[in-house]
Amino acid sequence: MSKKSHLNPLVITLAILLVASLLYIVVTKTAAPTSPQAENVTASTKLIDAESKPFINSEHDQTLADLGIRPDWTILDIWQDTITRDDFLNLLTKVYTVDDTWKRYITVHDDHAIILTDTRVKDASYRLNFSHILSATSPDRNWNAAGDLPPTTERKPLSGVHIAIDPGHIGGEFAKLEERWFKIGDSKPVMEGDMTLFTAKIIKRQLTRLGAKVYLVRKNSSPVTLRKPADYRAEAEAKAVSLGITDESSITALQNKYFYRTGEIRERARRVNLAFRPDLVLCLHYNAESWDDPSNPTLTTRNHYHVLLHGAVTSGELAHDDERFEMLVKILQRSHDEEKPLGAYIAQGFAKFTGLPAFNYSPESTRAVKVKVEGVDGLWARNLLANRIYQCPVIFLEPYVMNNQEVFDRVQLGDYDGMQMVNGIMKKSIFREYAASVTEALKAYYLNHRAIYSPQR
Numbered sequence: 001m002s003k004k005s006h007l008n009p010l011v012i013t014l015a016i017l018l019v020a021s022l023l024y025i026v027v028t029k030t031a032a033p034t035s036p037q038a039e040n041v042t043a044s045t046k047l048i049d050a051e052s053k054p055f056i057n058s059e060h061d062q063t064l065a066d067l068g069i070r071p072d073w074t075i076l077d078i079w080q081d082t083i084t085r086d087d088f089l090n091l092l093t094k095v096y097t098v099d100d101t102w103k104r105y106i107t108v109h110d111d112h113a114i115i116l117t118d119t120r121v122k123d124a125s126y127r128l129n130f131s132h133i134l135s136a137t138s139p140d141r142n143w144n145a146a147g148d149l150p151p152t153t154e155r156k157p158l159s160g161v162h163i164a165i166d167p168g169h170i171g172g173e174f175a176k177l178e179e180r181w182f183k184i185g186d187s188k189p190v191m192e193g194d195m196t197l198f199t200a201k202i203i204k205r206q207l208t209r210l211g212a213k214v215y216l217v218r219k220n221s222s223p224v225t226l227r228k229p230a231d232y233r234a235e236a237e238a239k240a241v242s243l244g245i246t247d248e249s250s251i252t253a254l255q256n257k258y259f260y261r262t263g264e265i266r267e268r269a270r271r272v273n274l275a276f277r278p279d280l281v282l283c284l285h286y287n288a289e290s291w292d293d294p295s296n297p298t299l300t301t302r303n304h305y306h307v308l309l310h311g312a313v314t315s316g317e318l319a320h321d322d323e324r325f326e327m328l329v330k331i332l333q334r335s336h337d338e339e340k341p342l343g344a345y346i347a348q349g350f351a352k353f354t355g356l357p358a359f360n361y362s363p364e365s366t367r368a369v370k371v372k373v374e375g376v377d378g379l380w381a382r383n384l385l386a387n388r389i390y391q392c393p394v395i396f397l398e399p400y401v402m403n404n405q406e407v408f409d410r411v412q413l414g415d416y417d418g419m420q421m422v423n424g425i426m427k428k429s430i431f432r433e434y435a436a437s438v439t440e441a442l443k444a445y446y447l448n449h450r451a452i453y454s455p456q457r
């Protein structure tokens with residue numbers, strides 16, 4: 001009673017005003033039409049409350065690809081005045097993009113282009129000057145095209161060629177986590193990461209004999225990254241919040257994907273770009289169609305091959321500042337000029353040695369662009385993390401459908417010398433057939449694109 005008497009009317013009025021204004025703020029924040037950002041804040045708070053975890057300061061940056069790093073655009077300075085307007089526009093529109101949305105970020109003038117560099121900052125841009133007469137045939141880059149290499153002999157068509165082979169996925173104890181594992185009854189499990197590694201080792205021996213210096217980006221069934229799934233917790237939570245799906249199983253799935261896919265590939269890229277600095281990366285995969293339950297997989301009658309080059313950056317991907325930058329590096333390094341003929345040789349190699357038909361994306365596909373080469377089928381451009389961030393020509397291989405019955409039978413047969421009966425036809429082991437397709441294609445490519453001399457007797 002005595003305490004109440006100490007409050008004067010002014011203090012009470014101020015207190016009421018304070019409470020009212022706080023209430024107003026809370027109500028308007030909640031009732032306001034929520035922007036994605038505002039939703040994130042709410043979801044984020046809910047997530048933290050539910051988990052009673054300390055506040056996560058890492059926010060998902062929507063202007064970068066997952067785990068992407070903000071690029072230093074001055075790196076493009078070395079390619080000033082090296083590409084003509086025509087060549088730039090041709091690559092940009094015919095290979096690297098799928099629609100006109102690039103115009104939101106790139107304005108092409110008569111003698112230069114203005115490229116938006118940081119979509120968080122209004123008008124932040126980079127000016128790229130075009131070359132007036134001809135594009136440089138071999139601009140600054142840390143790799144050699146076949147035509148840049150010195151003459152060689154017929155026995156060593158790949159001498160001086162540095163090739164990194166990237167066996168796709170991890171395999172082994174990680175095969176289930178990365179969803180590259182299935183098993184039928186008591187059969188051996190099919191694990192893509194182990195199959196690509198085994199194939200990579202055969203190709204390495206063969207290419208080395210032809211004179212190449214070959215690196216395996218991964219030498220066993222362990223991840224290249226030292227980080228563990230739990231190390232991606234904060235990034236996964238931030239991404240989950242940005243997607244508005246913050247249940248525990250979704251966060252765990254994101255965290256795992258950051259570990260075995262995004263983080264792993266980014267770490268492989270560090271090796272490729274900083275240590276190996278190859279002239280070419282071969283990304284080895286075995287394709288599959290959806291098998292649903294890995295312990296009782298759906299089999300398919302379809303079996304095919306296709307080969308991917310970098311390109312077909314979608315409008316959503318182009319909106320990421322780092323992806324736009326990485327695409328420009330590819331354009332300015334003229335990677336496509338090397339990827340296209342090389343990829344065509346390898347696609348022909350698969351057609352010839354495996355006898356498989358080519359896989360075709362739907363003509364309406366918004367994520368794949370058909371690369372047209374006379375007499376070649378199954379050559380496509382797509383924007384994948386690996387073929388974008390490895391800073392040299394990259395050929396991404398997708399032969400065989402693992403959950404096709406015949407392919408499954410051949411995987412069960414394992415590796416062997418010579419030929420064995422498969423479905424009524426004598427065939428090499430699937431691994432050696434894959435390797436022969438690639439090796440013979442590379443041999444033919446370099447023989448036809450380098451000066452070859454006969455050594456003096």
Ligand SMILES: [Zn+2]
Nearest residue numbers: 168192285286
């Ligand atoms: Zn794969």
